[in-house]
Amino acid sequence: MKSQRPYYAVIFTSKHTESDDGYAEMASRMEVLARQQPGFLDFESARERLGITVSYWENLEAIANWKANVEHQFAQQKGIDNWYSWYKVRICLVEREYHFSKQI
Amino acid sequence: MKSQRPYYAVIFTSKHTESDDGYAEMASRMEVLARQQPGFLDFESARERLGITVSYWENLEAIANWKANVEHQFAQQKGIDNWYSWYKVRICLVEREYHFSKQI
Numbered sequence: 652m653k654s655q656r657p658y659y660a661v662i663f664t665s666k667h668t669e670s671d672d673g674y675a676e677m678a679s680r681m682e683v684l685a686r687q688q689p690g691f692l693d694f695e696s697a698r699e700r701l702g703i704t705v706s707y708w709e710n711l712e713a714i715a716n717w718k719a720n721v722e723h724q725f726a727q728q729k730g731i732d733n734w735y736s737w738y739k740v741r742i743c744l745v746e747r748e749y750h751f752s753k754q755i
Numbered sequence: 756m757k758s759q760r761p762y763y764a765v766i767f768t769s770k771h772t773e774s775d776d777g778y779a780e781m782a783s784r785m786e787v788l789a790r791q792q793p794g795f796l797d798f799e800s801a802r803e804r805l806g807i808t809v810s811y812w813e814n815l816e817a818i819a820n821w822k823a824n825v826e827h828q829f830a831q832q833k834g835i836d837n838w839y840s841w842y843k844v845r846i847c848l849v850e851r852e853y854h855f856s857k858q859i
Binding site for chain 2: 662695696697698699700702703705736737741743746747749752
């Protein structure tokens with residue numbers, strides 16, 4: 652990740668309905684598309700009972716542009732209509748970070 | 756969640772080693788313990804290839820206290836010694852949020 656502070660995290664937490672038709676393909680297409688957007692930094696995703704996707708962006712304008720992207724808008728509507736019973740989006744300023752990596 | 760702005764999110768992203776001995780029990784104990792801390796707001800977790808845990812807190816002091824909690828410190832060291840090959844912690848100010856909930 653091209654880390655540079657300050658940057659933003661968008662935390663997308665979701666609960667799914669029983670219909671998953673086409674979801675995996677769309678989720679993977681949205682990751683590819685997000686990675687092509689200006690201001691994109693990184694993307695992390697995991698799903699068990701909850702789905703949690705965190706994307707990282709250079710600034711708020713990049714986040715607004717990604718939200719307004721036409722193909723992403725279509726996916727968001729499909730999500731509301733079909734896949735999600737609930738979701739929450741939090742837009743966050745990353746104030747501090749640290750990491751650990753095992754010596755191999 | 757007792758939502759109140761401003762509040763903080765701690766995004767903990769991890770990759771696991773092949774050793775998962777005792778991990779599930781410890782992870783579930785840490786969630787119970789986190790929920791008992793002053794300033795705790797919410798906890799979300801999912802794991803596939805990556806593990807993503809996001810905890811939400813009223814302020815930075817609550818986050819620092821939780822990090823310093825003796826039982827949590829022991830778990831953090833066990834994580835470094837055994838379970839994690841890599842992790843990253845990001846402390847974030849939640850600036851904006853919105854949600855969707857399906858009518859039933």
